[in-house]
Amino acid sequence: MATMKDVAERAGVSTATVSYVLNGTGSVTAATRQRVLQVVAELEYQPNHAARSMRSRSRTLGLILPYGTAGLSTPTLAELVAGLTEAAANHGYYLLLAGDPVQSERLVATSLARTGRVDGFVLLDLRVDDERSAHLTAAGILHVGVGAPALGNACPGLSFDLTGGALIATRSLRTLGHRRIALINLPSELTDSDLLYQGFAKALTETGEEVAPSLIVEAGTSQDDGLAAMQELLAQPEGPTAVLAASDELAFGAMHALRDAGIEVGRDVALIGCGDVPLAAHTHPPLTTLRAPRRALGAALAHTLIALVEQQPLPSFTPLPLQLIVRKTTCPLPE
Structure with a gap:
């Protein structure tokens, strides 16, 4: 099992600097912080305070935004986030949005989880062979996904019908x-x-x-x-x-x-x-x-992830129905 000293040696910094990065204290440059978190993820280092967070949860859920996404300017994502935030708040949890132009989504999630500041994550656009989910599962990091559950994937997937x-x-x-x-x-x-x-x-x-x-x-x-x-x-x-x-x-x-x-x-x-x-x-x-109903899906994701965090039975979930809204782009077959 990796130690703080192992992280410090590979990152080329002192153990004090590693501690500063993981605890959010001290003065550390962005480049150094990035390098330390990368090594933490690579070595799957488990800080002591992250272990303590198993007993005293952070009461924060994470949503990793893929780099390059339009973020909350996208109406579909904004509504989903609104549902997530509202449902999380009703259970005494916060929602943390994170992204990084350098690190992959799974490394961002792993880095945050190792700090003990996030209890679990929501993954967008669940994939058939999802490397993000496989990595987080292997690291013991709780997560749920937006999308249909995939065969052999341990990640609970929630979607529309x-x-x-x-x-x-x-x-x-x-x-x-x-x-x-x-x-x-x-x-x-x-x-x-x-x-x-x-x-x-x-x-x-x-x-x-x-x-x-x-x-x-x-x-x-x-x-x-x-x-x-x-x-x-x-x-x-x-x-x-x-x-x-x-x-x-x-x-x-x-x-x-x-x-x-x-x-x-x-x-x-x-x-x-x-x-x-x-x-x-x-x-x-x-x-x-x-x-x-994107807001409702966001709420369901929050309820499911919180149940995982609190080791409660997962709430039953039926894919949310879609409603056909007829406007002007449909027409009978032209004669």
């Missing part, structure tokens, strides 16, 4: 007469991606239709990704008459691609997004989308 939402949205398009319906999906590395596909495919196969692989495009998460995905669909000999996008951001990008191609959304092609961010009601035309 994306299968049910995609089923409702795709059925609505079929009711309008559409048969060539495309799916612009999330990256396959995200656990939520498969849930969306399942609902989409079920809506097609329940009426005897086959899922056309050419009408399914795996995209990223940005508007630019949605634009590129829609351009790929439009380049086919026979394009779709309706599109389900896995997020409003992807739908916004798809709208741009359709507009650039001289195709009128809501008349020539039907489009449905997912999330119902504030902008969705103010696009031209206003976007039909699946409304996601």
